[in-house]
Amino acid sequence: MKLLSKSGDLVELLAAPDEKPLQRGDYLQAVDGRRRLLLQVIDVDYAELPGGLEDALRELGSEELSTRLIDPYGVGSLVAGLRDARIVVAKLRGVVDGDGLRSDLLWLPSKLGSRIEHASPELIAELSSIGGRRPIVIGECMGGILTVNAEAFDGRLTIITGKKETGKSHLAKLLVTSLAEYGAKIVVLDINGEYVGLSTRLDGGRSGVADKHLVLNPGENFKASIEDAGLGTILDILQHVLNTPAASLREFIRLWGTVKRVKGRVSLRGLIEAAGRAQMHESVREALMSRLLSLNSTQFFSEEEATNLEETLNNMEDGGIIVVNLSKTIPSGRRIIVEYLLSKLSSLLREGRVDPIFLVAEEAHLYLRETYWDDLVTRMRHTGLFPIFVTNQPDMIPETVYRQADNIFLFNFTNESDLEYISKASRVDSETAKRIAKALPPRYCLMIGRMVNDLPIVVKVREMPLKTMGETRLFFKLRERV
Ligand SMILES: Nc1ncnc2c1ncn2[C@@H]1O[C@H](COP(=O)(O)OP(=O)(O)OP(=O)(O)O)[C@@H](O)[C@H]1O
Ligand SMILES: [Mg+2]
Numbered sequence: 038m039k040l041l042s043k044s045g046d047l048v049e050l051l052a053a054p055d056e057k058p059l060q061r062g063d064y065l066q067a068v069d070g071r072r073r074l075l076l077q078v079i080d081v082d083y084a085e086l087p088g089g090l091e092d093a094l095r096e097l098g099s100e101e102l103s104t105r106l107i108d109p110y111g112v113g114s115l116v117a118g119l120r121d122a123r124i125v126v127a128k129l130r131g132v133v134d135g136d137g138l139r140s141d142l143l144w145l146p147s148k149l150g151s152r153i154e155h156a157s158p159e160l161i162a163e164l165s166s167i168g169g170r171r172p173i174v175i176g177e178c179m180g181g182i183l184t185v186n187a188e189a190f191d192g193r194l195t196i197i198t199g200k201k202e203t204g205k206s207h208l209a210k211l212l213v214t215s216l217a218e219y220g221a222k223i224v225v226l227d228i229n230g231e232y233v234g235l236s237t238r239l240d241g242g243r244s245g246v247a248d249k250h251l252v253l254n255p256g257e258n259f260k261a262s263i264e265d266a267g268l269g270t271i272l273d274i275l276q277h278v279l280n281t282p283a284a285s286l287r288e289f290i291r292l293w294g295t296v297k298r299v300k301g302r303v304s305l306r307g308l309i310e311a312a313g314r315a316q317m318h319e320s321v322r323e324a325l326m327s328r329l330l331s332l333n334s335t336q337f338f339s340e341e342e343a344t345n346l347e348e349t350l351n352n353m354e355d356g357g358i359i360v361v362n363l364s365k366t367i368p369s370g371r372r373i374i375v376e377y378l379l380s381k382l383s384s385l386l387r388e389g390r391v392d393p394i395f396l397v398a399e400e401a402h403l404y405l406r407e408t409y410w411d412d413l414v415t416r417m418r419h420t421g422l423f424p425i426f427v428t429n430q431p432d433m434i435p436e437t438v439y440r441q442a443d444n445i446f447l448f449n450f451t452n453e454s455d456l457e458y459i460s461k462a463s464r465v466d467s468e469t470a471k472r473i474a475k476a477l478p479p480r481y482c483l484m485i486g487r488m489v490n491d492l493p494i495v496v497k498v499r500e501m502p503l504k505t506m507g508e509t510r511l512f513f514k515l516r517e518r519v
Contacts, residue, residue: 062495199448
């Protein structure tokens with residue numbers, strides 16, 4: 038391979054057709070003296086040689102004669118080789134000078150004198166490392182093992198995205214279990230009920246995180262007390278989830294005060310009784326009553342069996358995975374539960390009563406209200422709630438969230454508009470995201486951002502011996518078992 042040209046941070050290399058095949062995302066280095074230019078392959082094209090079309094046409098015309106072509110000087114293969122040359126399109130990632138990667142150094146290797154080599158996995162591992170003592174093995178990269186440090190997710194915003202069935206949830210489970218093994222506490226909002234099997238290994242035995250794994254089923258072993266949720270949270274639920282009119286909200290605040298004064302403690306039953314008796318306009322009463330009854334029908338609120346989240350979290354001294362199983366809950370129920378959970382967690386964190394928490398949210402747009410996104414990525418993150426969003430519908434996550442993302446795991450996307458949307462994220466140049474992500478096979482992803490020291494890396498995510506339960510239940514498969 039030889040350096041051919043450079044325009045901006047796009048570098049073209051000329052390669053012979055028989056050279057070792059490259060994959061998008063591979064790293065090459067142009068070595069000249071003690072410095073090296075680090076290049077990431079994003080595409081391979083045919084070299085457009087001058088007169089190429091004319092040559093091809095001439096060849097087409099003389100195809101039948103070609104077996105009898107006279108080649109007295111034996112240059113045929115050389116010419117064919119030239120015509121078949123490839124252009125490797127690569128992105129310039131910086132100059133390796135001494136130990137580190139420098140993007141500020143204006144240096145170019147000699148076109149003729151430099152040597153192009155494949156970068157070693159060790160070099161990439163070294164350059165992409167951000168330091169830390171808790172390695173998580175993500176998978177394979179360029180023949181080596183790629184690890185990132187758990188510290189890369191601490192205090193950060195992470196997004197895992199890609200089209201359906203590319204391996205996003207699998208990766209999320211890998212991160213969740215690895216973080217828990219290092220003692221982190223993680224709350225998972227599990228919309229498909231697929232994180233409930235993490236305590237079981239594929240062979241049926243108990244997994245390494247079995248002792249740290251707690252599944253909360255809303256309405257069953259996960260309930261909340263109205264009083265504990267507080268007036269603010271309940272008002273948010275009434276307003277944002279149940280679309281209660283303003284007049285009824287004002288009446289509700291009065292009602293809350295009355296029940297508190299008379300009974301000493303607010304309960305859902307108390308509120309419903311009071312709403313039935315209190316003097317108010319019939320339409321307001323009706324509006325309030327119907328909302329209170331739908332809160333009641335979720336069976337999530339209970340004064341007697343309320344779950345003590347603070348205690349549950351603090352009991353998990355060596356780390357834990359709390360899976361909130363939302364798979365059996367109807368959409369409005371999910372919103373109510375999530376609204377309660379987030380407001381509870383953020384008040385516990387704000388008051389310093391629990392340690393920081395990682396929050397894994399799958400398809401969060403299905404249960405997170407609009408106004409919560411900004412809150413989650415700014416205010417709540419500062420108090421110690423570190424989100425990991427997983428989605429196959431990237432445009433459902435507001436653009437501002439992408440801009441603030443520290444880490445992105447990008448799986449395959451074929452849809453241009455999805456890629457366009459993601460490439461607006463500040464930490465990746467859109468060319469890399471588009472060309473690489475479009476060609477990624479399932480289970481491969483492009484890692485972007487702080488976790489890889491801003492050196493985009495394509496990795497094949499490793500397998501996990503856990504029951505990951507990501508498979509879609511299939512009709513015909515079920516039939517075959519019978
Ligand atoms: N790296 C991997 N090694 C082994 N199996 C994997 C890997 N990645 C994914 N799988 C398997 O492939 C299937 C699909 O993966 P997964 O559920 O993670 O996809 P997804 O991107 O979350 O899909 P969806 O968008 O439908 O939620 C699952 O059965 C999962 O166990
Ligand atoms: Mg999934």
